Amino acid sequence: MALSRRSSRHSRSRFTLVLLVLTSITVLTLDFRGSGAVDGARGAASTVFGPIRDVGAAVGRPFANAWNGVFGYGDLASENEALRDRIAELEGAEARNEDAARQLDEIAELNELDLTADVPSVVGRVTGGPITNFEHTIEVDRGTDDGVQVDMPVVTGAGLVGRVVQATPDRSVVQLVTDPGFAVGIRLAGSGDVGIAHGTGDDAPLVVDNGIDLSTEVAEGEAVTTSGAARSIFPPDIPVGRVASTDTSADQLSQELTVELLADLANLSYVRIVQWQPTEALPPPAVPGP
């Protein structure tokens, strides 16, 4: 009798498990098919939970800062030293940049070019980081009420940070450029070659393994910017990083570059959301007449 009851309980447990697994797979499939219901539910959850999370984060931040400061002291010291060197280098480059900017403005005016600097943008405060280990996102206190829309690029003064992947009326979620699922068209400042860069995880450089010809000479330290190709969600000339190393790609058809990011994603307080609308689809190529 007891054995029968135990067996019945086990059968019910297994039935419940199968039901839950099938339900999980169903919602997973709905998400992959781009169901609006999932996006809507996530937006509603973010709106409800966001303020609660902000309060909790405000309480926890001092403790987290203290912890991360103590256990990351060695990293902070070496980073501080590197930053001092970088400031000295930047002070020397500032004068050169001012002159270059003046020349660029003159050329743009003469050629009636639309520069990225003219694109409207909104500054947002970073209110939270990733919740789990497998996420590469931040949350910003600007949303659709401020003109933010999904797919808008996000930058700091240093360079590209990511793109908006979720926007509710008063907050938005930004996918960081380090996310392995993130891809961006890039251009090398020296050669003008364009390629595709993608993230490889937290604190890791971007990798460009497509598009850079084997014959192209790429110097370490060469600047990398967004290419702004037609229909790209990123405008051209947003600084991305500098080439750290070069190698031949696995398929031996192009070069593989690692690119150190210019933006410091570990210490983001404020970001700028560029209200850029991707360019319309290119017109079809002209068909030669008879």
Next chain:
Amino acid sequence: MRGLRAGMVLLAGLVLQASFVAQFDLFGARGDVLLLVPIAAGITAGPERGALAGFVAGLTLDLLVQTPFGLTALSYCLVGYCVGAFQSGVLRASRLLPVTAALAGAALGTAFWALAATVVGEQGLLGADLLRVVVVVAVLDALLVMPALRVARWVEGAPDRPMLGMAR
């Protein structure tokens, strides 16, 4: 009443994870205290309740992150079921059993999530960092499982009830 208590614990767990635990850099990884929900439910109330608690906790977490929707629910419900089945199947248990169950459950749950996410197309999850994440999550959850069990027994409304499979 039990549902209300479970809801309160789930909300508290989410706030704790999102606002506090996620901010701490533990050897380059973050803890996952929400995974303690299916682990504690499985140990306290058996595999069925563990799977159910894991599914609800995972689905709620899925609403707040940008990873594939339903994947956390899937891995959490499997963790709850496996931990509950392991605990209820043990005849001679010790006080260390919940710690062992939490260590193994958290490690397997985290590894399963990364594997399943890779299968559905997520990239860059099976690198060297995964081992570090698995170890950090497993050790932290093993350290916190005893207080989590007290909370689970409070949710069940049976503070003095012995845990399944646990000799007293």
